[in-house]
Amino acid sequence: MKVSPDRLLRKLAKYHVTFDLVKGWDSPSIDPYKGRNDMQGVILHHTAGRDSLRYICFTNPYAPVRAAHFLIQRDGTVQVCSGSGAYHAGKGGPWQITKALTIPKDSGNSRLYGIEIESLGTSPRIDGSAQGMTADQVVSTALLCVALLDAMRKGPWLFKVGRVIRHRDWTSRKIDTQQDLDWWRDVISIARANRKSPAIAEIKIRTYIKAHPKGQA
Numbered sequence: 001m002k003v004s005p006d007r008l009l010r011k012l013a014k015y016h017v018t019f020d021l022v023k024g025w026d027s028p029s030i031d032p033y034k035g036r037n038d039m040q041g042v043i044l045h046h047t048a049g050r051d052s053l054r055y056i057c058f059t060n061p062y063a064p065v066r067a068a069h070f071l072i073q074r075d076g077t078v079q080v081c082s083g084s085g086a087y088h089a090g091k092g093g094p095w096q097i098t099k100a101l102t103i104p105k106d107s108g109n110s111r112l113y114g115i116e117i118e119s120l121g122t123s124p125r126i127d128g129s130a131q132g133m134t135a136d137q138v139v140s141t142a143l144l145c146v147a148l149l150d151a152m153r154k155g156p157w158l159f160k161v162g163r164v165i166r167h168r169d170w171t172s173r174k175i176d177t178q179q180d181l182d183w184w185r186d187v188i189s190i191a192r193a194n195r196k197s198p199a200i201a202e203i204k205i206r207t208y209i210k211a212h213p214k215g216q217a
């Protein structure tokens with residue numbers, strides 16, 4: 001469905017996502033689809049770098065279009081880069097989500113949210129190393145995904161975690177992210193099941209990470 005910047009903000013607040021808005025995040029000038037998005041799912045990425053906010057928002061080759069909708073910083077802060085369109089999926093797909101719904105080949109950018117997680121991406125471990133990720137990042141990514149699963153579905157329901165994939169599931173050109181897809185869906189499921197108590201969701205996610213620190217379900 002079409003998700004407006006206002007709706008997105010309401011859902012981020014509802015699920016206690018810790019976020020900052022990047023200048024211009026809701027400006028029509030950054031939206032290549034001119035408000036005609038049809039959001040149906042989420043792609044997880046790692047940045048393969050450090051301090052990627054400037055690149056994603058201002059210096060990527062397609063700027064002022066953004067290279068992701070969100071950046072998860074090392075301390076878990078969610079930077080909201082775009083509340084409308086972004087270029088992040090690129091060539092890939094098709095992705096059949098349900099019997100009735102397929103994201104067509106090479107059409108992910110206008111239909112899938114892109115979440116970039118700041119990590120060199122050379123290790124799947126959730127150990128705080130620059131090569132891997134921090135537990136704070138995983139908690140924030142899970143809460144953000146729950147907010148998006150709600151934002152994309154009309155009425156008092158949320159989509160299931162099958163709406164989330166990794167970039168490497170969209171296209172064989174990519175290796176991000178290093179963690180198993182089932183591992184990500186496990187942590188997002190914990191956040192989804194405990195969505196009325198974000199503090200409890202966080203405790204349970206951290207417990208899961210301790211038991212599965214290599215990103216394997």
Ligand SMILES: [Zn+2]
Pocket residue numbers: 044045046088167174176
């Ligand atoms: Zn990617």
